[in-house]
Amino acid sequence: MNDPLQYTKSEKISLKAHFNEKSLQDKIHEDPSILGLGDLDIIGRERKQSSGGRIDFLFLNSETDIMYETEIMLGETDESQIIRTIEYWDVERKHFPTKVYRAVIVAEEIANRSFNVIALMKRSIPIIAIQLNARCAS
Numbered sequence: 001m002n003d004p005l006q007y008t009k010s011e012k013i014s015l016k017a018h019f020n021e022k023s024l025q026d027k028i029h030e031d032p033s034i035l036g037l038g039d040l041d042i043i044g045r046e047r048k049q050s051s052g053g054r055i056d057f058l059f060l061n062s063e064t065d066i067m068y069e070t071e072i073m074l075g076e077t078d079e080s081q082i083i084r085t086i087e088y089w090d091v092e093r094k095h096f097p098t099k100v101y102r103a104v105i106v107a108e109e110i111a112n113r114s115f116n117v118i119a120l121m122k123r124s125i126p127i128i129a130i131q132l133n134a135r136c137a138s
Contacts, residue, residue, distance in 0.1 A: 015108045015134050016074040025072055032059060035130055037068055055088045070104040077107040077114040086125060103127040
C-alpha cells in the first residue's frame with residue numbers, strides 16, 4: 001500500500017535573510033491564503049493613506065464580508081508597526097462604515113512584549129497577529 005504522506009526534513013529559514021519586504025508582499029499577493037485568513041480578494045496594495053504612509057494590503061473575504069487591513073514586517077514586530085496598523089485600520093473602517101474590519105499584523109517574529117500589548121488591545125480593537133515562518137527542504 002502506498003502512503004500518500006511523505007516525510008520531508010526541513011529547516012526554518014530567516015525570511016529577512018531571503019526576502020525584502022516587496023518580494024514578501026509579492027509572494028502574499030500571489031497566494032494570500034498563506035496568511036490563513038480564508039479566501040481573500042486583494043482590494044488594494046500599497047494603498048495611500050490620508051495620514052501619510054501606505055497600507056501594505058487591504059483584503060476582503062467575500063464569504064464573511066470582512067475586510068483585513070494588513071501590515072507586513074520582516075523580522076520582529078515593533079511598537080511603530082503596531083501603532084501604524086491600528087491607525088490605518090481606523091482610517092479604513094471610516095471609509096466604508098458598513099463593513100467589518102480587522103487589523104492584521106504579519107511579522108516573522110512577534111516578541112513577547114508585542115504579543116502582550118496586542119492581547120491587551122484585542123479587548124477593544126479587532127486585531128490579529130500572524131507570525132509568518134518559512135522552511136526549506138534540506
